[in-house]
Amino acid sequence: MQYLKIMEAINEQIDAGLLVAGNKLPAERKLAESFNTTRVTLRESLALLEAEGKLYREDRRGWFVSPQPLRYDPTYTTNFPEMARQQGRTARSELIQARLIPASRRAASLLKVPPLSEVYRIDRVRFLENRPVVVVTNFILPRFFPGLLERSFTHSLTTIYREEYGVLYSKTRYRVRTTSLLGDTAQHLRATAGSPAMLVERLNYDQHGNVIDCDLEYWRHDAISIESTATLD
Amino acid sequence: MQYLKIMEAINEQIDAGLLVAGNKLPAERKLAESFNTTRVTLRESLALLEAEGKLYREDRRGWFVSPQPLRYDPTYTTNFPEMARQQGRTARSELIQARLIPASRRAASLLKVPPLSEVYRIDRVRFLENRPVVVVTNFILPRFFPGLLERSFTHSLTTIYREEYGVLYSKTRYRVRTTSLLGDTAQHLRATAGSPAMLVERLNYDQHGNVIDCDLEYWRHDAISIESTATLD
């Protein structure tokens, strides 16, 4: 069980601060040599550290030490840059696309509309300290937001909802699962296909109890820690 | 990218119902041969399906198709067997140990007591349909539950709290992260060291607002889907 020993050795170097958050590790061949093993075995150790959220990979670019995860409370409406700012982080979003499309099967089932109904779809990538950490896809019911696509998306969606349409989030239903990154989602996050990820799905209601939109969030799983408080009955 | 194609092929067989939840896959060598590749590449595909939660591994026993995940709402106090029953699942718990010990660093920090304060520690494994899916460790403040260890643990902790000590859960603070299974935890779950996992930490308060206990739950990550509803302000 070499690979466990190598994992522990690298782990200790991280905890001791010899490997700093955000920094790149030496090349795999060099690491393999310094641990006196082959690349295959070394990569097993690295994959383990990736699973634990201590390291992450950028496709073809190498291995990096994971920064602290962002604490994410699904019961808050706070927009993303604001949430990041409260934790002393630097955040920004990039729009991938915003279009009117026939709802995907998953979106239709969440929004409880017939399959292929037209909905707005907005895709964005969000960055923490210039690292892409989450791809967010919103599916939005057009009847509550006529002309939404003509707006600019420089403000957060919640702000546009509130200020231009008088719509407030009042309730959210969320689900969290682990999955892996594939295709475009992986690419936007600079991840290798198959990297472990966290999927957060949310279904949002307005102040009148109507379902207004849902979102699918694919997170680099080391970048997020889901935290919340609940009052029980 | 053979391994993606193999992954898709196996995925389709699962979706088509050719591979049934809970069933074992053919031996790795046979699968490798039938996909005309080597074991190393095949195992990459299997690991990917494991990351997605479609397959799971039992250490040295082979690969199995994952059953539906249990929907887990951290804001409910419902005990585990009851929660499973409501979803038509068969559940049981096994006690690993129950002792009075000096609090670990993590437990002391969560419970906000000095390091090495004495606390009860109760470890249990929980099964769904005879598959071990989660190792739960409770750290309990003894001053609220004198003589707790003399009780039998045939009932759920929440029941003992309520009926024998008049203590009710009123608030819970929870945190969800991905991690990997190591050491004893892995063994209790029949998992290979390094298997992906979901860590749920909870800090529980009684009806007077006192912290009474905390728990660390290491889940086979394919066995759980965290779902909840929140009302926003």
Next chain:
DNA sequence: GAGTGGTCTAGACCACTTC
């Protein structure tokens, strides 16, 4: 006892990043 999964070796080629 046969077969299986866990682990490891020692290479190779390619496409991409980086300089």
Next chain:
DNA sequence: AAGTGGTCTAGACCACTCC
């Protein structure tokens, strides 16, 4: 142009499970 990570091959041995 050099170096790197992504992917793949073709083996091997051991400890364990299962019959």
